[in-house]
Amino acid sequence: MRIGKQDQAYTAIATSDADSITVRGHDLCEDLIGKIDFTDYFWLLVLGQKPTCAQRAMMDACLVAIAEHGLVPSVQAARMTLAAGPESWQGAISAGLLGMGSVVAGSSESAGRYLAEILDDAETRAVDVETAVIDSLEALRVARKKVAGLGHPQHSAGDPRANRLLEISDELGVSGKYVETLRLLAQHAPGIMKRPLPINVSGAIPAVILDAGWPLEALKAVPLLARTAGLAAHLYEESLRSIGFIMSHKADEAIAYDGKASSKASE
Numbered sequence: 001m002r003i004g005k006q007d008q009a010y011t012a013i014a015t016s017d018a019d020s021i022t023v024r025g026h027d028l029c030e031d032l033i034g035k036i037d038f039t040d041y042f043w044l045l046v047l048g049q050k051p052t053c054a055q056r057a058m059m060d061a062c063l064v065a066i067a068e069h070g071l072v073p074s075v076q077a078a079r080m081t082l083a084a085g086p087e088s089w090q091g092a093i094s095a096g097l098l099g100m101g102s103v104v105a106g107s108s109e110s111a112g113r114y115l116a117e118i119l120d121d122a123e124t125r126a127v128d129v130e131t132a133v134i135d136s137l138e139a140l141r142v143a144r145k146k147v148a149g150l151g152h153p154q155h156s157a158g159d160p161r162a163n164r165l166l167e168i169s170d171e172l173g174v175s176g177k178y179v180e181t182l183r184l185l186a187q188h189a190p191g192i193m194k195r196p197l198p199i200n201v202s203g204a205i206p207a208v209i210l211d212a213g214w215p216l217e218a219l220k221a222v223p224l225l226a227r228t229a230g231l232a233a234h235l236y237e238e239s240l241r242s243i244g245f246i247m248s249h250k251a252d253e254a255i256a257y258d259g260k261a262s263s264k265a266s267e
Contacts, residue, residue: 012048024048039063042225046218054172058212061168062205062222065161066108068230074099076247078231083244089235096231097224109220111149112206115181116216129177133184137192147189149182149203151196162204169208176211 014023021028024044032041036050039060043051051059069075078096085091102110122132140147166183169175182203189197206219214222238244 013045046221047213047215051213054174055212055214057172058169058174058208059214059222061165062209063226063229065165065201065226066205066223066230067226068233069104069227071247072104074104074227075231075234079234079238079242080244080248082235082238083242083248086239092235092238093228093231096234097228100224100227107148107202108205108223111203112178112210112216112219114148115178115207115210118181118185119177129181130184130188133181134188134192137185137189141192147185147193147197149206150185150189150199157196158198159200159204161201162199165201165204165208166199169211174208174212178207178210182207 012024014021016022023032025048026032026044036044037056039056040050043049043055043059071079074096077099078092081088081095082092118132118136119129121127121136122129125132137147166175166179169179182199185203186197186199205222209222210216210219
C-alpha cells in the first residue's frame with residue numbers, strides 16, 4: 001500500500017559498489033577511516049559536511065557532559081535487562097535508549113524547541129527577544145507549567161555542567177541567539193516563577209549546539225549518542241559484577257502494596 005508521496009526515492013548519505021564505499025561524497029577507506037575522528041564523522045554523517053574546529057569542540061563538550069549520568073532509570077533498565085539476558089547487549093542498550101523521553105535526556109530536545117518557539121514568536125510579532133521571553137514565562141506561570149531548560153533538583157545554585165558548556169561556547173565564539181535567549185530566560189524566570197531556576201544541562205546543550213549550526217530536527221541525536229557511550233560502560237560493568245537483580249530486589253522492598261487484600265491474606 002502506498003502512503004504519501006513516492007517520488008523521492010533517493011538518499012544522499014551513502015552508496016557502494018564492488019570496489020568502493022562512498023559516504024557523503026567521501027571514499028570511506030581512502031578519505032575517512034584513520035583520517036577523521038568520530039565527532040567529525042557524526043557531524044559529516046548528519047549534515048553532509050565536516051564541522052569547523054569550533055563546531056567539533058562544542059559537540060565534543062556536549063557529548064562528554066551527559067554521557068554518564070549515574071543509575072538513572074534508563075541505566076537501571078539497561079542493567080536489569082542484561083542481568084536477565086546476558087547475551088543480549090543490543091536488547092539492553094535498546095532498553096536504556098527507549099527510556100530516554102521528555103523527562104530524561106529527551107529534555108534537551110524539549111528545551112531546544114522551546115528556545116526556537118520563543119525566537120519564532122519574537123520574529124512573528126516583531127518584538128525583541130527579551131519581550132518574547134517575558135511573555136512566554138508569564139504564560140507558563142499562568143498555565144502552571146515548567147520552564148524547559150531551567151531548574152535542577154540537586155544543583156539549585158546552578159548546574160556546573162551547564163555553566164561550563166556556556167563558558168566553552170563563549171570562548172569558542174559560538175554563542176548566538178539561542179544562548180542569548182536561554183540567558184534571558186534564566187534572568188527573568190526566578191522573578192516571574194518565584195523560585196530559583198538556574199540553567200540546567202538540558203537547556204545549555206541545545207542552546208550551544210544550535211548556535212554552533214546543528215539542526216533542530218536532529219537535536220535528540222546528541223543525547224542519544226552520548227548516553228549510548230554511558231550505557232556501554234554500565235553494561236560492561238554489569239557483565240563483570242552484576243547489580244541488576246540487586247536493583248530489582250531493592251525496588252521490590254521499597255514499593256509497598258496498597259491494593260486489595262486476597263481473601264486468604266485477610267484470614
